[in-house]
Every structure is written in structure tokens, then in C-alpha cells.
Amino acid sequence: EIPPNPACVNSHGQPCRHPLTNTAQNHDLMACEAMVRGHFAAIEPTLRKIASLQREESFVESAQSIARAELGFELPARPLKDAWVNGLDVRALYGASVMRTIRLVIDKTQAIVNQDNEDDVAFFLDCGYHAVDITPCSDGRLKGLIRYILRLPGATIRSKKAYAGAMFDVEDNVARWIETELMRYREAIPVPADAGTRYLKIVVYHYSSSDPDHEGCAAHGSDERLAAKAGLDRLSEFRQAIENSFFCGASVDTLLIGVDTDTDSIRVHIPDANGEMTLDRWVCNLRLYQDTVNLDPTSARVKVFEAISDATVADAVEGPHEGMRRLIATLLINNLSQVEYVCGRYGGRYPDIGHNEQIISVGDGFGEFQVRNLAYFVYLHTVEESVQDLDVGIKIFTRLNVERGLPIPVSIHFRYDRRVPGSRERSIERCRRVGDAIKSRYKELYQQGLLICGATVQDMASGSPIEPIELDNILIGRV
Amino acid sequence: EIPPNPACVNSHGQPCRHPLTNTAQNHDLMACEAMVRGHFAAIEPTLRKIASLQREESFVESAQSIARAELGFELPARPLKDAWVNGLDVRALYGASVMRTIRLVIDKTQAIVNQDNEDDVAFFLDCGYHAVDITPCSDGRLKGLIRYILRLPGATIRSKKAYAGAMFDVEDNVARWIETELMRYREAIPVPADAGTRYLKIVVYHYSSSDPDHEGCAAHGSDERLAAKAGLDRLSEFRQAIENSFFCGASVDTLLIGVDTDTDSIRVHIPDANGEMTLDRWVCNLRLYQDTVNLDPTSARVKVFEAISDATVADAVEGPHEGMRRLIATLLINNLSQVEYVCGRYGGRYPDIGHNEQIISVGDGFGEFQVRNLAYFVYLHTVEESVQDLDVGIKIFTRLNVERGLPIPVSIHFRYDRRVPGSRERSIERCRRVGDAIKSRYKELYQQGLLICGATVQDMASGSPIEPIELDNILIGRV
Numbered sequence A, B: 001e002i003p004p005n006p007a008c009v010n011s012h013g014q015p016c017r018h019p020l021t022n023t024a025q026n027h028d029l030m031a032c033e034a035m036v037r038g039h040f041a042a043i044e045p046t047l048r049k050i051a052s053l054q055r056e057e058s059f060v061e062s063a064q065s066i067a068r069a070e071l072g073f074e075l076p077a078r079p080l081k082d083a084w085v086n087g088l089d090v091r092a093l094y095g096a097s098v099m100r101t102i103r104l105v106i107d108k109t110q111a112i113v114n115q116d117n118e119d120d121v122a123f124f125l126d127c128g129y130h131a132v133d134i135t136p137c138s139d140g141r142l143k144g145l146i147r148y149i150l151r152l153p154g155a156t157i158r159s160k161k162a163y164a165g166a167m168f169d170v171e172d173n174v175a176r177w178i179e180t181e182l183m184r185y186r187e188a189i190p191v192p193a194d195a196g197t198r199y200l201k202i203v204v205y206h207y208s209s210s211d212p213d214h215e216g217c218a219a220h221g222s223d224e225r226l227a228a229k230a231g232l233d234r235l236s237e238f239r240q241a242i243e244n245s246f247f248c249g250a251s252v253d254t255l256l257i258g259v260d261t262d263t264d265s266i267r268v269h270i271p272d273a274n275g276e277m278t279l280d281r282w283v284c285n286l287r288l289y290q291d292t293v294n295l296d297p298t299s300a301r302v303k304v305f306e307a308i309s310d311a312t313v314a315d316a317v318e319g320p321h322e323g324m325r326r327l328i329a330t331l332l333i334n335n336l337s338q339v340e341y342v343c344g345r346y347g348g349r350y351p352d353i354g355h356n357e358q359i360i361s362v363g364d365g366f367g368e369f370q371v372r373n374l375a376y377f378v379y380l381h382t383v384e385e386s387v388q389d390l391d392v393g394i395k396i397f398t399r400l401n402v403e404r405g406l407p408i409p410v411s412i413h414f415r416y417d418r419r420v421p422g423s424r425e426r427s428i429e430r431c432r433r434v435g436d437a438i439k440s441r442y443k444e445l446y447q448q449g450l451l452i453c454g455a456t457v458q459d460m461a462s463g464s465p466i467e468p469i470e471l472d473n474i475l476i477g478r479v
């Protein structure tokens, strides 16, 4: 029904042009993606080139000059100096380069991406939400969710912690809701408690339209219906937990979104007037793209709102409130640009529909790091609690890296709150503890130099610098 | 200056009688302590007796009949039945008996201890506090803190989580404060937000008057000044974290208390009018006992209040507010009963001034389990984060049990909130995860049968039953 290259129905060979596409934004995002991918892609050929020179006279100097030119930084001196004795320790250099590239790329991203402005906060408030909290699956293919797929201003999202299968921790989320509420009551931030606004919790699951049985969500056995149902159940548990503990009316709205990781198109489950969603009532944005690509902007916009109404009408239920309708319409329209982005850049579908990550990102994760398939992310406080998610990541990277003799780069990152005394010190301690636990869990890989850990901390405030932390593998700490 | 048996200054050979002692309460507490200690004390002799019969004809029946009579429950059948082949597995029976005794003792305690009533809540509110949160050191000798040493109604305390060295987790405590505040704002529970009441955070450190250099707080190298200073610093970090994050005035009061674990007498650090405390400004309740034991009740009471005022007068600072003064006076007066309790029952000082615990209690801990030196307690979510505290416990029990061939009983206990969907299931999962981590950390002990884990969960509501959970060692689960 949907063609292999679904966004390109009506333009034979020609690139598509949807009337609602934000062309300027697509251009900027493309530049950012190219910058990030370029830096990572340079690592392997550069090291190969350097390795080929290791018997030459002034090896250290030439190696560093190549590294500066191709990678943008110098390599750790020790392996270069020692190369003449035992051969070049490519694994150590690879690990160090990946860790250094992460910081380089984040610095550049922070410089490129516009700071979020008051309009962005105003948008959510206009829809009736004082806080928006999004839980995607930790799958690396959703790493571009906020900035690319949904085109939302990252800093205005209350939380975007990812969990395997989007199965978020209910207690953790209730605690965040409580904190948000208290800010409204005590400080009227962002609006007073009696302003009639709500807290919005979104869950994002994913599936693969090209290979649904294999490239969907691993945490749910690549079963898209199961993934959706699990998300729906968890959302309802969250809402019920709040209602049961705080006797409060429905001050929480929930929303379920599916992402086709092959095309980045979304599917939004439309709530009814009571906020209830079903597995089968959704608006498919691929279809909407096809239906609106030849219209003028106003008609296209009307059609988006119609699609939302049609969904609840077809089910003979009342539709969601005005603010929710506007929010959904905006998400759909934003995502039309991304459908076209994937179309224009990748011919409709990503070539790497499966795993193809560069690093395992562990801890709180990098907010700046929003490019698809760049990181396999495990949100964790302790290895003990998240060992299954980590094992999956190690398995993926055994195939991606270890089989070619390259190490698995594990980047540990925790955020702290400089307003809380001792918080930074505790986040550093946490990096070290998690690092030790990872090395002990995957001891064999680590001892062969096939698993390399780096660690960084960062203040909570948006745009804060990334601070590298020395773990015991001094080599990487010094880069 | 303070005599070896400090509470007995003026009665040569005669038991002391302080005019403010709550004799009826002392009597009840003594009965409760005797019940608890009696059940644990019965385990070893009973198993020895049973072991001596193992070659007899109807061994299983006689063993069970002895167990029922002496311990109050039947032993697991398997080791008794198999005894004729490999000899009696005393380690397994000991572990099972300890786990079963814990539940028996808690059931009995729940039946004995009066439910807390509205007067108790009213007392704290009268002092100006809508919530009281106490952090003691996790040392087993403070296990009787709330019910015995301070004589406070347990259910009205917001939290009493213990940490090694009383070094509580600031983030965790701020989250609890936030939740308490939201309840006031949203639900006016226990009083509306504008009632002018405060949140009180108490830290309790400890020291040994008999052997200060060895039997003080292990977490602070048995240095009482260091223990007090660490508590003071942590309290100030907590207050600052709240002020920095919520811009709110001093809605939090803090209080530092020291306990002499040899006599159970307390020392209260007296805050000034700004809530500031110092290491050297305190009221010593042993001294107060001596100074008031021969007075009439009214004069004794006046003297307690005078001691509080004298402390700040001597420092030439203004004293704390009326509510804080009343709270401190009440704590001191309550503790006078405990000083006399220890005097009457143990001749002024405990005979076991060092470690003498029966179990390692891990997780959330048993609120009902308030008898000194009964449990070495490690409050934890994961073994990974608390491995140092656990190692200390294992070391203590290696000396107490393993050297005599008896296993270390580790009792894992987590509470859940039945109002939160899935919370009970998650607490059970947590029991199993922590159990696995403990067995893997102390693999050798476990494989020799020298470490035995049991697990239980319990709803948050005060007085909820203890629910045993099967770990993989089926034997204990079945008892």
C-alpha cells in the first residue's frame, strides 16, 4: 500500500517539495549532521594512515600533524612514542580519539544550535502545558528524536530520559512531576498553580516499515503492537500513580507516538476527550505527507487538523481538547519536514536501517548529541540495575567493532546541579563507580583493550560545558 | 569527672528513680526487648539440642516438636529428612531460623506497640513542625533510637533512613522535602502551606563514653568530633540545597544530636535564633540526669528548660524559637527515662558496648525492629552503590558468626507503595536483584553456606504485614 520510497509518490526522480517544509531548518540540520558524522567518520581512515607511517623517521611529529589536520586534535603522545617497541596501540588511539571527538562535536553543536527562546516556552503554554516530559526508547536510531524527528526546542522539554523499550521508571517520573508541581505552587514557575495548565507525559516507541520483524524495538521483540501497548500501559500506570498518591484530578495528559526508524515519520495516537488512547486510533504522517504534498500551505494545514478530527470521529468518540489538538498538529507538521529531510538526503529511507552506532553512551546521556544512530544509549544510575540494557549494547558493538579488532567506546556522562552542595563531586564519584562496575562486568574485553571507558560531567543548566574526568586509564583522561 | 556508672551517682547500690521517668513505658519497653532478644537467643541452643538428636529414631518428629516449643515455628523439613545421609545441615537451619524469627518478632511487635495517635502528630505541630525527618548512623547500636532512646512515635516521623556515619544522601532528602511540601500546597496535609510551620531535619551521630577511641562511629574513625562535624556539614548542605533550588526562606530547621551508645544518653546541640549550631554548644543529658534526679518533677522540668537557655546564654547568642526549645526539652526528658532504663536493666552501661548484631539488614530496613544491637543496617538501593557499607557488615559478622562456623544472615527488605501500580512487583524484583548481587559479591561465603539471604517486602502504610519473598534458595523461602 505504502510504496518502498513512501515520501516520493508523486515526483518521479524529482525531489519532493512539501508546502509546509521548513527548508531553512532542514538546511541547518543537514549541516549539523554532516559535521557530526564527518568527525566520527574521519577517525578510522586517519588512524589507518598514521599506522602505515609507524616505521618512519619522525613518526610522532607526522602522526600529530595528520591528527591535527584530519581530526582536529592531537593524539595521546604515549602510544605514538612507544610504537617503535611494540607496534602502534591502535585500540588505545581509537578509544582516545572517539572520546575526544565526542567533546569536540558537542562543543561545535553548542555553538551552532540556537539557544531556545521564550517563544518556545510560550508554544507549550499556549497548548495548555506547563511542562512536557518525553520518554523515547534508548535505541540509537531515536537519538535524533527531539531536534530532527519532532523538531522541538530541547531546553524547554522537562526531561527526555530514554529507557530500553521506552519503559520508564514510574517512581522516578512521579518524583519529577512532584518537583515541577512544587515550583508552580511555591514560585509560580513557569505559571501559577491555578493557571489551569497541565503536565504532559509523552512516550515514543518505534518500529521498522522495511523490516518490521527484525529491525523494530529489540526490547519488545520487534513487535510494534507490543511496543505500543507497553507504552500505553506505562503511561496509564504513571497517571494512576499520581492520582492515587495525590488525590488530584487529571492534571496529567499523556500522549503515545510511534516512529518508523527507516523514514523518521511519526504516528500519533489521538486521545479522546478523556485523554484515553487506543492502539488502533492514530494519524500516520507518511500518509499525511502523500495527501498534502500537492496542496497549498493553508489547505495542507487544514488537512492536518482534519486528519486529527477524523481519527476520533471514525471511532465515534469526542476528540481531545483544543490545546492537545494544536500540539499534535504542530508535531505532525514539524515531522513533515523530517520526512522530506530523509527523502532528500537519503532517498526516502535510511541506508542503515539497523544498528550502526559509534559509541555506547551511559549515564544521563548527552543532550547535545542528537544525531540518529550515533550512540547506543543506556540511561542508568548503576550497572547493577541496568545490566541487561548494557549487555545488549555490548553485543551490538561486538558485531560492529570487536569483530574488526576495534574497541567498544563507552562514554560515561553524568549531570550535576551546581546549586546543590557536593553535587558535582558526587557525579564524579558516580562516573568512577560506574566505570569500575563496567570494567568488572566486561573484564575480558577490558583487559584486551577492546573496551575503553571515558567519563565526563556537566552542570544541569542548558549549554553548560562538558568536563572530562580522569578514570584510572590515565591515557584517555589526558587527551 | 563522669563516674563509670554515670547515672547512679547518688544511690549506692540502690536503683535510681528520676522524678520524670515514665515507669510504665519503661516496663513495656523492657517486655518488648526481652521478647525480641529471647526469640533470637533461643536459636543457637535449640539447634544444638536438635543436632545432638540426629542419630535417633524419630528424629524429624522430635526435632520439629522441639522447634515448635522453643522457637515458635517448624524448621524446613528437607535438612531434617536428609540428616541421616550427610549429617545435619546446621547452617541452613540456622539461616532459616533467623529469617523466620525476624518475621515472628515483627508480627509480635506490631501487636504490642500501640498505634500512633493524633496526639503524637499534634505534638510536633505544637512545636511548629509539620514534618520531622531523622537520619541516624546505620550502626546497629542505634537501632533502638526512635522507640527507646528518643521515645518518639515512629509512625509520625517522615523518614528515619539510616546511613553509615549518618551521611545521608542530599538529593534523596531534598526529593522527600519536595514531596512533603507539595502535600501541604495541594492537599493542606498535615497543615496548609501558609500555616507557618517548618520541616525539621535531625542528624544523630554517636560515640562511646567507655572506649571513645575504639567503640565510636566506625565511619568517622571513632572520632566523635569528626562525626559531629560531618553531621553539621551535611545538615547545612541540605538546607543550602533547598534554599538554592527553591529560592525559599528558611523553612527548614536542623538539629544535631549525639548518642553515647554505652549508656543511650543523648547530647543535644542547641541552635541559636538563626538555627545555627556549633560543635561545642550542647546539653548533656547524663549531666542533666545527675542534676535533676533528686528534685521534684516540676523543678526537674524547669531545670531542663534552664539547661537549654544556659547553653546559648553562655555563648552570648540568642536562643532558638519557642517550638524548638519545647522539642529539645521533650527529647531530653524522654531520654531521661532511657538513661534510667539502661541503668536499671544493665547497671548503667550496656555489657555489649561493641558490635553484637544478629542479622545484617539490607534495603529499606524494618521499622518495627527497634532493639539495640539486633541488626547491622545498610540502607541501599543497589549493592554497587553501598558496597563499602556492606563490606564492613560482612567483616563484623565474619568475627561474630563465620569464625564459629555459623552463616551470616542477610535480610533483604524493601517497602512498596500499593497506591503506585507495579510498585510491589518492582520491590520484589529489587529484592532478587540485590540478593543476586550480594551472592556474587561474597561468592565464597555463599558457596560454603556461610552467607544466607532472605527477602521480604512490605507496603508503606504503617503496620502493614511482612511478606516473605522466595529467592532462589528455595529452602528459606519455604519456611
Ligand SMILES: [Zn+2]
Binding pocket: A007, A008, A011, A014, A015, A016, A343, A344, A348
Ligand atoms: Zn522524495
Ligand SMILES: [Zn+2]
Binding pocket: A137, A138, A139, A164, A165, A166, A206, A216, A217, A218, A219
Ligand atoms: Zn526500542
Ligand SMILES: [Zn+2]
Binding pocket: B007, B008, B009, B011, B014, B015, B016, B343, B344, B347, B348
Ligand atoms: Zn542507677
Ligand SMILES: [Zn+2]
Binding pocket: B137, B138, B139, B164, B165, B166, B206, B216, B217, B218, B219
Ligand atoms: Zn556510626
